[in-house]
Amino acid sequence: MDFTLSEEHQMFRSMFRDFAQKEVAPLAQTTDHEEKPPLEILKKMAEQGFLGATFPEKYGGSELDNLGYCFLMEEMAGACMSTALTLHVHLGLAGNTILREGTEAQKEKYLPDMAEGTKLGAFALTEPEAGSDAAAIRTVAVKKGDEYILTGNKLWVTNAGIADIFIVFAKTDPQAGARGISAFIVEKSFPGFKVGRRERLLGLRGVVCNPIYLEECRVPAENLLGQEGEGFKIAMRALDYARLGTAAMCLGLAEAALREGSRYATERSQFGGPIALKQAIQNYVAESAIKIEALRHLVEYTAWLADKGERFTKEAAMAKAFGGEIVRWVADRMLQVHGGYGYMREYTIERIYRDARALSIIEGTTEIQRFIVASDIFSGYGLKIKP
Amino acid sequence: MRVIVPIKQIRDPRGVKADPRRQQVTLEEAELVINPTDRNALEEALVLKDKLGAKVTVISIGGPEVEDSIREAWACGADEGILLSDELLAKADFRGAALALAKAIQKLGDFDLIIAGAMAADTCQGQLGPRLAAALDIPCVNDVYRILEVSGGKARVIRGWDEKFLEVEVELPAVLCIAPGANVPRLPHGARIMNSYQWEMPVWKASDLGLSEEDLRPGVEERGLSFPPERVRGRVSRGSPEDLARELVSFLRERHLI
Secondary structure (H helix, E strand, O other), rough: OOOOHHHHHHHHHHHHHHHHHHHHHHHHHHHHHHHOOHHHHHHHHHHOOOOOOOHHHHHHHHHOOHHHHEEEEHHHHHHHHHHHHHHHHHHHHEEEEHHHHOOHHHHHHHHHHHOOOOOOOOEEOOOOEEEOOHHOOEEEEEOOOOOEEEEEEEEEEEEOOOOOEEEEEOOOHHHHHHHHEEEEEEEOOOOOOEEEOEEEEEEOOOEEEHHHHHHEEEEEHHHHHHOOOHHHHHHHHHHHHHHHHHHHHHHHHHHHHHHHHHHHHOOEEEEEEEEHHHHHHHHHHHHHHHHHHHHHHHHHHHHHHOOOOOOOOOOOHHHHHHHHHHHHHHHHHHHHHHHHHOOOOOHHHHHHHHHHHOOOOOOOOHHHHHHHHHHHHHOOOOOOOOO | EEEEEOOOOEEEHHHEEEEEEEEEEEEEOOEEEEEEHHHHHHHHHHHHHHHHHHHHEEEOOOOOOHHHHHHHHHOOOEEEEEOOHHHHHOOOOHHHHHHHHHHHHHHHHOOOOOEEOOOOOOOOOOOOHHHHHHHHHHOOOEEEEEEEEOOOEEEEOOOEEOOOEEHHHHHEEEEEEOOOOOOOOOOHHHHHHOOOOOOOOOOOOOOOOOHHHHHOOOOOOOOOOOOOOOOOOOOOOOOOHHHHHHHHHHHHHOOOOE
């Protein structure tokens, strides 16, 4: 066993860290307080090659592998969670799904623009009546000549208000359950495509999240992603990879919380000395560090499995479940370390606390992740369980 | 047009720990990075590459670990990199290092500019640029904040001068020493990072440069490190301006300062 990183990974990581500190962190509070999408940062990210980082060079990328992608997400989330999630949905969910599932023509058409940032991506699966139960979607796609006509509503589509390219899931065979779902690449400009009012969120306030309405939206048949009926599998694969990235964001955000809390504990003086000398504070800090280190190993191990081409569904679910929970725990304790100041909007930990809450919900709740883990375990005993 | 950028790998000053009580400086835990001002120098060279198509050659002295910094400079956009490395070079002092770099630059052939960082953040000596210029017998402009123009065998630059800025014209080839913070250096680009270990890096030894042990014998001997004496905290006085003025005057008189 060898935990040494390759030189390229080390260089990537330190470049991501430098970028996060110089370009992302200084704008994090404004992004949150003014609820502004981080478009300026995205422009700089495009110049730096982040927006298509995982794509092959011919599409304007740097062929970043899963471990490298985790470093990217960890560092961005540590600086600004809203920015990290905007990038993640564009690249990790939308871009990588086209890269993984698309035809050569689809990749040539969409990926270079996505890498340059002239077009941003989004991923539309969830519906008002279909969250954790993704197979229950009601959006339908009916083939008419060389077009599909899509009708239905999608909810909580991250990036919807700023994106141009949407991966949309709809039923081509409504009777066939999960096997009746197909995936499409839908452009904002297609007739019948509408973006709804931006949602107001507890945290992640720089993230633009809207419903979308497909009113007999006309999608060229060549924009079918994969084959008809493969949509559910495509979505689940996309979510396996995305959960790994989200777990890495949990890691970065938890680390940021610990940094804030530890620094504050050494600077804040009560009873004649820094509160870091109090055992209660030490326990919070130590326990946070232990959880963070455990998460780091789980994330990096899962990325290693993914990069070797092995199955990692269970590990990604574990990392996402664990990450989503510990980031809340760490953010909560580090806010407690701050006392009253932690409840003030001027303090970074207040933003981290609100942002952290989303991470055990998005891309599959903790409960769904646990189901995935349990179902994998019981399948080893020949028992198939349903949620 | 060829621009040469000598870089130095140092321990990140932000990670260096000093323990004045034990008179000890711990370097090992700090990351190895490109000297920050050398990054500014590299940035100036890369701007000339973007504008004028200059070929940028990065050159450094040190052990095998320095290769990482040269490759990082390549990932930022440099065209090639050379490492000067062997046991003799490892012992060289400022004079020896400048001599070795000068020999390596001569071995490379024609060049137009050497753009160096004005100072390394670990030693703070600022000797390399002027020494290189002396060894190669070419002009040197120190404390350069901006390169305005490079054309017709000349460079026009803005340099710091006695708390003012001065516009200077210099004939090429020349050494320009870039001031700290003169620009915001770019970060290595992802696509180049992926390929940064895909090329063969030439490693030249002292013998390749025609240098002997005698040539590189250090003229300076390091006998040890000591910390400056701890600062004595000043005295804080409170009171009306008149009383304070009287107290200050008597304090200075006692010490025969006025």
